[in-house]
Amino acid sequence: MFRPLEVFIGLRYTRAKRRNHFISFISLTSMVGIALGVTALITVLSVMNGFEQELRGRILGMASHASITGLRGTVAGWPQLAALAEKNPSVLGVAPYIEAEGMLTHGQYVRGAMVRGVLPETEPSVSEIGDYVVEGGLEQLQAGAYRVLIGRELARILGVGIGDKVTILAPQATVTPAGIMPRLRRFTVAGIFEVGHAQYDTGLALVHLEDAARLYRMRGQVSGLRIKVDDLYQAPRISRELAQTLGGRFWVRDWTQHHANFFRALKTEKTVMFIILTLIVAVAAFNIVSTLVMVVTDKESEIAILKTLGASPGSVMVTFMIQGTVIGFIGTLLGVLGGIALATNV
Numbered sequence: 001m002f003r004p005l006e007v008f009i010g011l012r013y014t015r016a017k018r019r020n021h022f023i024s025f026i027s028l029t030s031m032v033g034i035a036l037g038v039t040a041l042i043t044v045l046s047v048m049n050g051f052e053q054e055l056r057g058r059i060l061g062m063a064s065h066a067s068i069t070g071l072r073g074t075v076a077g078w079p080q081l082a083a084l085a086e087k088n089p090s091v092l093g094v095a096p097y098i099e100a101e102g103m104l105t106h107g108q109y110v111r112g113a114m115v116r117g118v119l120p121e122t123e124p125s126v127s128e129i130g131d132y133v134v135e136g137g138l139e140q141l142q143a144g145a146y147r148v149l150i151g152r153e154l155a156r157i158l159g160v161g162i163g164d165k166v167t168i169l170a171p172q173a174t175v176t177p178a179g180i181m182p183r184l185r186r187f188t189v190a191g192i193f194e195v196g197h198a199q200y201d202t203g204l205a206l207v208h209l210e211d212a213a214r215l216y217r218m219r220g221q222v223s224g225l226r227i228k229v230d231d232l233y234q235a236p237r238i239s240r241e242l243a244q245t246l247g248g249r250f251w252v253r254d255w256t257q258h259h260a261n262f263f264r265a266l267k268t269e270k271t272v273m274f275i276i277l278t279l280i281v282a283v284a285a286f287n288i289v290s291t292l293v294m295v296v297t298d299k300e301s302e303i304a305i306l307k308t309l310g311a312s313p314g315s316v317m318v319t320f321m322i323q324g325t326v327i328g329f330i331g332t333l334l335g336v337l338g339g340i341a342l343a344t345n346v
């Protein structure tokens with residue numbers, strides 16, 4: 001098969017043994033450097049992408065894809081509002097919730113947490129809490145029973161287990177003839193969940209919606225509605241559609257707004273890592289230039305013969321560029337194979 005002279009000589013130079021073994025060592029080092037750099041680049045980015053997806057899944061498994069809240073903080077007549085939201089074909093589930101800060105105490109142990117009132121019948125349609133419950137169950141929450149589900153780490157901090165009593169103090173106070181008294185209620189631990197995210201495992205307590213309404217004096221009202229959509233990446237568009245349907249009477253926000261800073265930080269970290277690893281590959285690539293300079297010096301006599309036979313300076317340059325390209329290609333190929341092998345087994 002016919003090959004241009006530059007390609008033929010360049011490939012021969014790549015395979016040929018050199019008189020100067022140091023040049024061969026530098027060539028091998030350049031190839032290995034590029035391979036390691038590309039391997040690290042692919043592996044790290046793959047791990048970070050997987051980490052981001054796993055973290056997003058865990059967060060959105062407990063948080064909602066979108067939420068509807070009142071302009072004044074509460075929503076009245078939520079069943080009608082839920083029915084209106086469910087008319088959107090992209091909405092898979094709607095569930096009411098009451099969310100407020102509270103203080104959990106047991107004996108001498110005290111811990112602040114977010115208390116969320118939910119309906120056990122509708123909550124699984126918007127979250128994956130059932131998959132994270134390790135003891136007890138969401139169905140244990142019954143109106144008037146005053147039971148609570150808490151995270152495993154929160155249970156460890158308070159030193160409680162299934163069947164133990166914890167006291168939840170609401171920040172709102174009650175005025176009595178004896179003075180201002182904090183509003184509190186004793187709850188029975190009916191379940192323990194483990195999400196794998198500290199925000200929920202240490203700072204979330206789930207109670208029945210009606211129990212939360214009594215504790216925080218929100219009879220007939222809820223904090224808002226939590227919504228699950230068929231495509232979480234389309235949540236911003238669906239949120240805008242819901243906002244238009246509701247006529248601007250409510251706040252409609254999606255998960256990209258609720259957790260914007262967190263995911264923006266992850267994206268920035270991934271970008272910085274990409275730049276750093278790319279610079280590592282670039283340093284290895286510069287070694288190829290050093291290798292070619294030494295090869296040209298080593299091949300001065302051969303270059304003189306080529307010029308005598310009529311080779312132009314451009315042809316000579318292309319010959320050595322082919323050699324550098326082959327070194328870079330082999331290093332990159334090895335790096336890609338190594339990166340894929342590592343990424344699939346991490």
